[in-house]
Amino acid sequence: MLLTKYTHACVRVEKDGTALVLDPGNFSEVEEAVSGAAAVLITHEHADHFDRERISAAIRADSLLEVYAPQGVAAQLREALDDDGAAARVHSVEPERSYTIAGFTVQTFGGQHALIHPHIPVVRNIGYLINGALYHPGDSFIVPHGVQVQTLLVPVHAPWSKTAEVIDFVTSVRAERAHQIHDALLNGTGLAMVEGHVSRLGKHYGTDFEHLDPGRSVEL
Template sequence: MKIYKYLHSCLVFEKEGFKLLCDPGSFTFAEGQVTTETFGDVDAVIITHIHADHLDLPNLKKIVALSGAPVYTNSEVGVALKKEGLAFELMEEGVYDIGPFKIEAIPVVHEPLLDSPIPQMTGLLIDGRILHPADSMEDKLTTYNNLDLLILVTMAPFANELRIAAFGDKVKPKQILPVHDGFAKHFFVKSRFANYKNHFAKSDINFIEVTEPGESIEL
């Protein structure tokens, strides 16, 4: 499996020629480094929650028009999609087969926000080996053991580095792929990633420093 990161929390999981796009949000397209045409060949799309940095409706409509990919998401996002005339497959809890991927949908709670409602959010366990908690660091997620990869929020208004590092330490995966960094300058992202890498190395966790749009890793 290959995993491509396209700014902030936008990822593409590729397996056996099947491409699964997750959370193409507004930050992904904000500076023109990534366009909707980048995702014209995806086979399916997952949206974890309704926040604009994970769901960019105008660009999602373009991606679906280009690719014909079905969209999998929860009820709250589904309401927003219906208003835009976009069809969706409901995915809130349980195990789903999407192409060659086996996805366990996990209801998770978004980290607390300043003066904003908490959205419905869906975390993902992919093929039993990759945990994508979206914007959650719930204690229940630390019960997932022997993971090959944790996809981890690394910068956010709702968390500091101590909270983030403590969550990663509890999950203790083999590797960590950082996300949720699209609002920071490149030099700052690189410096914070170096800090995380040094921290997690003490627990023999490989923190993968992915900083360029479209850069990929292989599992």
């Protein structure tokens, strides 16, 4: 598979001429990421992972594009698209399931977003494991069970986390390799510091961490 990193939490995965896009949010290059993709997977409803207006426009522009998301996100999209049948291409997904999406095997994990603050409601969040190899957790540190993740996408910074939790997530999953996501709120100095800890301590548990700039692609 070919993995392409976009700004913040958005990535594109391609295999055999087919592409999936995960979490095209309002910090990301949505149109570029989604262009020609067969499906979009959304982990949760927050705007930095789900740009409703631009995703709705992409669905209308491409009659083959399908979207898979937690029930609340799917409902928002269907309401926005309730005009020309495009809403039928929006599908709800549940945690702890296995799906076949555009020729990819997709397993789902988790169920809720990490706690930001008790005054801020917790929303649904689903992590996606693609072809048993690539794991995108969304906004959570849920460790997928019963599988050996090959490539882990690591949320390195968020209002709901601290660096110790980021490191514990990496060392718990013990993937062979890892790349950063959820990095748009850090400047270069902060990003280098967090990634340095993840890289150094991840090695103790067999994880090789590599930073990806937006637009860069790597073979998995």
